[in-house]
Amino acid sequence: MPISSFYGMQTSLRGLMAQQRMLDTTGHNIANASTVGYSRQEATLAASQALQLQVSGSATSTGAHLGSGVDIEGFRRVRDQFLDLQYRGQNTSLNDWKAQAEALDSAELSLAEPGENGINAQLSKFWNAWSDVSKSPDSDAAKQALVQKANALTDSIQAVRSQMVDAQTTAQGQYDSIVGPGGEVSKIANELAGLNKTIAGFLRNGDAPNDLMDRRDLLLDQLSSFGQISVEQLSGGSQNVSFVDGTTGATYPIVADQAAAWAGPPVGDWNPSGTMGGLLAAAKTPGGTIDGYLATLDSFSRTLADTVNGAYGGSFFSYAPPAAGTIAVASAIQVAPGSVRSGSGASGSNDVALAVSQLRGNAGIDGVYKAFVAKVGGDLNNATRMQTNAQVLADSVENRRQSVQGVSMDEEMSNLVRFQRAYQASARAMSTMDEMLDVLINRTGRVGL
Amino acid sequence: MRVTTAMIQRNVLADLNGLNERLARTQSKASSGKEITRPSDDPFNTARAMGLRQSLEANDQYVRNIQDAQGWQQATETALDSITGYINRAHDLLIQGSTDTVDQTSRNAIAAEIDQIIQGVKESANATYGDKYLLSGTATSVAPYKIGADDAYQGDEGGLDPAIPGVVREIGPGVTMSINSVARELLGDGRAAPADGKLLNSLRDIADHLRANDGAALRGADIPALKSRLDTLLEIRARNGATTNRLESATARLAQIQEAVTTQLSETEDADIAKTMIQFNSQSAAYQASLRAGANIVQASLMDFLR
Numbered sequence: 147m148p149i150s151s152f153y154g155m156q157t158s159l160r161g162l163m164a165q166q167r168m169l170d171t172t173g174h175n176i177a178n179a180s181t182v183g184y185s186r187q188e189a190t191l192a193a194s195q196a197l198q199l200q201v202s203g204s205a206t207s208t209g210a211h212l213g214s215g216v217d218i219e220g221f222r223r224v225r226d227q228f229l230d231l232q233y234r235g236q237n238t239s240l241n242d243w244k245a246q247a248e249a250l251d252s253a254e255l256s257l258a259e260p261g262e263n264g265i266n267a268q269l270s271k272f273w274n275a276w277s278d279v280s281k282s283p284d285s286d287a288a289k290q291a292l293v294q295k296a297n298a299l300t301d302s303i304q305a306v307r308s309q310m311v312d313a314q315t316t317a318q319g320q321y322d323s324i325v326g327p328g329g330e331v332s333k334i335a336n337e338l339a340g341l342n343k344t345i346a347g348f349l350r351n352g353d354a355p356n357d358l359m360d361r362r363d364l365l366l367d368q369l370s371s372f373g374q375i376s377v378e379q380l381s382g383g384s385q386n387v388s389f390v391d392g393t394t395g396a397t398y399p400i401v402a403d404q405a406a407a408w409a410g411p412p413v414g415d416w417n418p419s420g421t422m423g424g425l426l427a428a429a430k431t432p433g434g435t436i437d438g439y440l441a442t443l444d445s446f447s448r449t450l451a452d453t454v455n456g457a458y459g460g461s462f463f464s465y466a467p468p469a470a471g472t473i474a475v476a477s478a479i480q481v482a483p484g485s486v487r488s489g490s491g492a493s494g495s496n497d498v499a500l501a502v503s504q505l506r507g508n509a510g511i512d513g514v515y516k517a518f519v520a521k522v523g524g525d526l527n528n529a530t531r532m533q534t535n536a537q538v539l540a541d542s543v544e545n546r547r548q549s550v551q552g553v554s555m556d557e558e559m560s561n562l563v564r565f566q567r568a569y570q571a572s573a574r575a576m577s578t579m580d581e582m583l584d585v586l587i588n589r590t591g592r593v594g595l
Numbered sequence: 596m597r598v599t600t601a602m603i604q605r606n607v608l609a610d611l612n613g614l615n616e617r618l619a620r621t622q623s624k625a626s627s628g629k630e631i632t633r634p635s636d637d638p639f640n641t642a643r644a645m646g647l648r649q650s651l652e653a654n655d656q657y658v659r660n661i662q663d664a665q666g667w668q669q670a671t672e673t674a675l676d677s678i679t680g681y682i683n684r685a686h687d688l689l690i691q692g693s694t695d696t697v698d699q700t701s702r703n704a705i706a707a708e709i710d711q712i713i714q715g716v717k718e719s720a721n722a723t724y725g726d727k728y729l730l731s732g733t734a735t736s737v738a739p740y741k742i743g744a745d746d747a748y749q750g751d752e753g754g755l756d757p758a759i760p761g762v763v764r765e766i767g768p769g770v771t772m773s774i775n776s777v778a779r780e781l782l783g784d785g786r787a788a789p790a791d792g793k794l795l796n797s798l799r800d801i802a803d804h805l806r807a808n809d810g811a812a813l814r815g816a817d818i819p820a821l822k823s824r825l826d827t828l829l830e831i832r833a834r835n836g837a838t839t840n841r842l843e844s845a846t847a848r849l850a851q852i853q854e855a856v857t858t859q860l861s862e863t864e865d866a867d868i869a870k871t872m873i874q875f876n877s878q879s880a881a882y883q884a885s886l887r888a889g890a891n892i893v894q895a896s897l898m899d900f901l902r
Contacts, residue, residue: 179600251635259634259641260864266645270652277656277765281663282725284736492751494727494735497760504769506653512646520642523634530635541609545602552599559897 149197149212151586154579160215161572164191167218168565175553183364185225185551187356192219223356229547230363234370236543238420240536241371245424246435247529249317253428253436254526256309259519265306266515268299273506280499283488293483296475300463303450307443307470314436317429324372324422325411331372334365335387335406341365342384343404349383369400373418393417435525442518443470449510457501460487600896607889614882621875624866631864640863647860654853657766661846664764664774667724668839671776674722674729675832678781678794681716682825685709685798689821692805693813706805713798714742720778730778733762739778746785746795748778755780766845774838776831781824794824 171189178184196211258264275288275295282288324330341362348355362385369375369387376397378386384404388397396416399407415433417423431437447470451463465473479486489495505511623632634641691697692705717740720730727735731750739750754761755777762775783793790796797820804812 254633254635257634260631260644260648266649267652270649274652274656277660280763280765281660282727284727489733491753491759492732492734492737494731494733494762495753495760496733496763500763500765500771503765504771507649507768512649516642516645519634519645520638523636523638523641526635527638541605545606548599548602548605549597552601554597554599556897557597557599559901563901 149199151583152579153197153212153214154582155576157213157215158572158576158579160194160217161575162569164189164216164218165565165569165572169562169569171221172558172561172565176555176558179553179555179558183360183367184553185223185356185360185363186553187221187223189221190219191216193217220354221356222354223360223551225363225551226547229543229550230366233540233543233547234367234375236536236540237367237370238374240533240540241421242419242424242427243529243533243536245317245320245421246428247424247526247533249313249425249428250435250522250526250529252313252316253310253439254522256306256313257519257522258306263302265299265302266512266519268295268302269512269515270506271295272299273503276499276503277506279486279488280496280503283496283499284493286484289486289488290483292486293475293479296462297480300473300475303443303447303470303473307440307468310436310439310443311471314429314431314434314440317425317436321422321425321429324425327410331369331400332406332408334369335400335408338362338365338385338387338401339404339406342401346382346384346404371421373420373422375400389418391416392419392423439518439522440468440470442514442521444468446470446511446514446518447473449514453505453508453511454502457505458487458498459490462486462502603892607885607893610885611882611889614878614885618875618878618882621871621878625868625871625875628866628868629864630866644860644864647856647863650856651853651860653768654849654856657768658846658849658853660764661766661842661849664766664772665839665842665846667729667762667774668835668842670722670724671729671835672832672839674719675776675828675835677719678716679825679828679832681712681719682794682821682828685712685801686818686821686825688712689801689813689817692801693810693818695810699808702805702808706802709798709802709805713746713795713802716782716794716798717742717746720782730776732775732777732779733759735762740782746783746799747787748782748784750778752777752779766842767849770845772838772841774842776835781827781831792820794828797821797824 168189168191171187175186194214194217196213199210199212259266261267272292272295275292279285279288279292322329326332341358345355345358345362348358366375366377366387373389374392376388376390380386380403385401386399386403387401388399388407390397394417396412398409398412398416398418401407411418411422415430416426418426426434428435429437444467447465451465451469451473454462461476462479463473464476474480488499489497491497507513624630631637631641631644688705688708692702697705720740721738721742722729728738728750729735731737731739731748732755733753734750737749739748740746741749751759753759754773754775761773761777763771763773765771779793781793782795783791785795786799787796797817801813801817801821804817
């Protein structure tokens, strides 16, 4: 069976073209080395269909295959879906603690402890002022000073409460901006639905839209920072994505195949983990951490007011629910500080002032407040430590993921050299063919010329 | 393991961030001098430090209260001392006037001086500390005695009558003490019926007996009576002295507690500066080394060696 003289030219041409595509892919990788979520691509090569030859003169032979060069089979992205799953799990837990730590951080800041302006210092000054009144029970100056110190104390308590409420509101606002209509989840849901459609379309035609799939994986990474997600691969290359309640296992769809399906968070309590879970754990009412702080602060203020009023034998502090937000020196005393009762007897008697002053160090007041500060500090300390741990785990998974899918410049450089050389070699093979044909065409059959 | 460019960058950055964070914490420790700047740094020790701080504040207040009480005691002591002087003078005059060699004119003159002594004693009893009367019980805004013929005690019996709390100072956690003396215990109500046998009563009797030229009464009843008043006064002064002693020992105890608490507070929340500085230096060295290493690793690439 005759073989075309130009057969070798074709083989070299395939080689040239294949090496060119390899160089293109390398260029694409280098260009995207810093693109977030990019996974490196490589061209998959395969030897092209060989030419089958009939070999004569051999009894047993059925023929021979003459190689015909190389074909590009496709471009694949190098990515490990299992590492993606691991990363998303760690990312969810990291963002859970991160959100909690941030919310609790502002709650802790509002305490201003330890310091000169915290409630602890103000309490000391308040008790001291009562002790001063007990020294000068008939002195209006001492009573004036007492009322000022009492005002400073109630101001501090009110300020702490309102700042904690601010921290709670801010966290709630963040949560709403994630899950609400037009929020981040619904934006991502829309983009995912669009990507699902496009990707499915390409896959139907047999193309692998690597860069779109990278984009989709990046969006899933982002979703995983908001809450625990589950991804269900559909046969056409599309995906169902939903949030998973970590406690009940219930799912809340974000994207169903090619349509966005996010209808907002469920009514009532849920445990989505991630940023949403962290924000909820810190700021939800009722049951959030800050909500608990507010309750403690209210009960502390109530005890303070009731105990002082009890020892005072009248109304020194007044409050309405919520106690910590409304505690104040009773208005009758506020307008006439001289009317503070310091004793039950003559002008020099100070039994009332002493009774109040001796509340100092009371386990129900100072003790409760100290324990409260320790609890706030402990909660934040724990959240920060958990965040650090989660960060280490997430970093290590991300490292492994980058190890697989990341672009290594050195590797790309050596590939560049390799493919360039291969290209040169193919070109050399082609010029060899050319010389051979030159001999055949220009130098043969010239006998007698 | 395949190491990619992004990984190196991420790791270098994460390491630098970590070092930076630690440096910032050490720096804030060094500049504030405090181990604990926020409750979450060390929740347990924060609560402890808060308690210690409250003890410090409270003790400062107790020290101020004790100083006030000591001032009160000293003023009381001065007043009692001057009353003692009057009694001694009255005693001298009594001895002088009780001998029958003294005639009526002289006895009248002595009686006139005794009258002055009565007013002097009342003035001494009206001593004040600041704007408060020392010896009128808890009625500190009322002078215990009126100058003149009226010898009735004007104050109350706070501190003398165990049922009525007197002038009380808080000198320790839950510790209070009554610091006042009541003038009535010594001076009484003068000639009020029935006779109370107190100092003003006795002095008025002496003056009467002098004017009545009653040498026997002066010698018989008045001398021992006045002696017994002096004993009462000394008893009151001794009581006052005991209170002063108690205040002094309370001051000494508070000073010791204050020192111990200050030490504990410092151990709880103050940064060990030497340790902090050494930490700071080693961290800053690590940071610089890490910067240099990072810069070299990130820069180097195969590109530098390919032509």
